[in-house]
Amino acid sequence: MTTANTATVLLTEGRRAEATIDLAALRGNLAALRERVSGAAVMAVVKADGYGHGGIRCALEAVAAGVRWLGTATPEEALALRAAGIGPDQARVLCWLWTPGGPFAEALRAGVDVSVSGRWALDELLAAVRATGVPGRIHLKADTGLGRNGCQPHDWPELVDAALRAQAAGMVEVVGVWSHFAAADEPGHPSIRQQQDAFAAALEYAERAGVRPEVRHIANSPATLLLPETHYDLVRTGLAMYGVSPVPEVGAPADFGLRPVMSLSARLALVKTVPGGHGVSYGHHYTTPGPTTLGLVPVGYADGLPRHASDAGPVLVGGKWRTAAGRIAMDQFVVDLGGDTPETGEEVLLFGTGEQGEPTAEDWARAAGTIAYEIVTRIGPRVPRRYVGGATG
Known part of the structure; x- marks a missing residue:
């Protein structure tokens, strides 16, 4: 580092600028997060090119550190991980941002878990299952109050029931039920309790209908750090994995055992x-x-x-x-x-x-x-x- 009297150049010779990615710090952060959530599994979220850190390289490092779940937003990100050699036997890859006409068939062949937020997505996935002969692994997403992706409560019974019919036909396996917080980074925000209750209700209906999910997950990085009651079976760690505090008003990275x-x-x-x-x-x-x-x-x-x-x-x-x-x-x-x-x-x-x-x-x-x-x-x-x-x- 630069000091008051000398300058130790860290950049590679000849480069005008450089981002140095400390993979030992990444592994240390994952270890700290896994310790914090005890019984829950940790998903390493590597969307957006690993939050700018290099998605494939960080995914490989996370898998080497024992992480068995990877999270991506787009299908292209998910398929790139498989193309890099991360097989389903090494890590499950969940992809959650789908649009009509997306590469569902390619995702099925690659063993990518697909998030389903509405009937259109389930219908397109089932068409791909028929075309490929490969059954799908799906995570049903409930909109518990964020208002972005996810199924609204009034449509939830129809989606769950349709997914269970497809499962009974051997076309899909419902392996997850999940949601996402709107304000987990604002301790005390009233939406947190409201979303916890809404997620519990969505889970209750799904399980009563016959869903036996492998993983239930709602906790993002802020909830992983601040809301242990939301950890369920799996937490999705994005920013925290990269050593940046998602709740800077509550604590700096070091306060949570993290390092940038x-x-x-x-x-x-x-x-x-x-x-x-x-x-x-x-x-x-x-x-x-x-x-x-x-x-x-x-x-x-x-x-x-x-x-x-x-x-x-x-x-x-x-x-x-x-x-x-x-x-x-x-x-x-x-x-x-x-x-x-x-x-x-x-x-x-x-x-x-x-x-x-x-x-x-x-x-x-x-x-x-x-x-x-x-x-x-x-x-x-x-x-x-x-x-x-x-x-x-």
Whole structure:
């Protein structure tokens, strides 16, 4: 890390910017989460390219660490995991965001568990079962109050009964019943209890009708950390698995035994002296208050930095916090170095664990008025990933 007197460059030689992914931290986070939920299984959610960390690589690491459930949003994500060699004997893969005409047949052949939120999805899946001769594994999703995907209570009996008829015909196996919280990251929010009660009612109807699910699951990362009564048979850990707190108002990652997995760094592309009154970046929203030095950081919103963090996004240069001076542009932004003169090429640490005084993803989230989920997930493919501490090579 950069200190006040020296700069230890972590970037691979020749790279302008790099995201370092600490796979040992990932495994440690999974171990901490598994200990917290005791009897429940842990699903490693690797959607959105593993929240920006590399979905396939993180999935392989999770499986090597003993995780037997992987979560994806899109069918393409699920099929990519199977194509990477993660077979059904190694981990179940649940995919939950389907649209009409989706690759149900391919999912069946790949042994992907399919979430079903309405009759249209069940009907399309059953058509694929007839076409392929491969029975499906389905998780029935109840809308308990989030209002996104999931079956409304008034439609739930029809969906459950139709799924059970398909199961009796040998076409599907109902292996899961699940839902998702709207505000588990807001302790005391009235919707939490309401959704718990609604999920219990959905489960009661399904089980009374004859469903014997392998897994019942509603807990996301916040609920995994704060609501042990919601753990049931399986918890779905997304952000927490990557060592970022989903409830920063309650506790930092270390308070939950977690460690951030991603660090983002770059090299200063230019250091120059400018006079006072000099405008900086588009629109001159920042003007130098006096003679100073400016440092050019060669990453911008095309790399995933939020433009809303203009004039506020923090970095560590030469052991000192600096903030973006003026607007963050597509490919670059500027920091006012206050007269300091680091060498061109010196490392700039945008965010990391915070253990050496550098900003964290949460610091960037606050600077941009957003959440840390968005900060790590949006770091784009133009920023190469460097994996360290891996158990899978």
